[in-house]
Amino acid sequence: MYPEQEKQAQPKKEAKIEKKxxxxxxxxxxxxxxxxxxxxxxxxxxxxxxxxxxxFKAVAGSGTVLDETVSVAKGANALDEMKKIADVKTTSYPGIGAIVTSINGISPGENQFWALYVNNEMSPVGISSITLDQDMEVKFALQSTDTFV
Structure with a gap:
């Protein structure tokens, strides 16, 4: 290569390196x-x-399935937080949200269900629809469907 060509090739090589x-x-x-x-x-x-x-509490008859108090971020989802401390299985329904079908391996028997109470009042929605925006109690009680017939 001639010296003039080397001078022209040098800027092209530097430009390629800068581009890389x-x-x-x-x-x-x-x-x-x-x-x-x-x-x-x-x-x-x-x-x-x-x-x-x-x-978070869950009772089945005279037995306690879950009893744990946790500090969570204000605005957190109740189901997400409960899954962090317990083995929870759910089924989702449109308009209601997730309904709990099993807590720590305990599932309702025939004609039973996990009733959800928030601050001692039965919840009209599933746990996935509950926002934790204040200190509260989220309690599940294994109940008979006969109590609602």
Whole structure:
């Protein structure tokens, strides 16, 4: 190569290197932004750091299936929080939400169901529709369907 050609080739080579670094830097920024976005989706909304205390209880006859009080982020979903402390199985219904079908391996027998009470009042919706926005008690009691006939 002649000296004049070397001088012309040098800027092209430097431009290619700069372009590669720019592409790598751009890809790194895109990956970082994607990571931050995904991380925010899986972190609970902490309601500006506010917490509420929730007593989760479940009784079957004279036995206690669950009795645990936890501090959770204000605005958290009751089902999500209960699943963190107990083995919970559910069935979802349109307009009602998730209805609990099993708690820590205990399922209702024939003509029984897990009745849901929030602050000692029977809930008209399933646990997935309950927002934990204040200190409260979420209680399940194994009851007979005959009590509603």
């Amino acid at each position: 670094w720019f592409i790598w830097l751009f890809m790194l920024v895109v990956l970082w932004l994607g990571y931050i976005s995904l991380a925010q989706q899986f972190l609970p909304d902490d309601g500006n750091g506010e917490k509420v205390n929730v007593a």
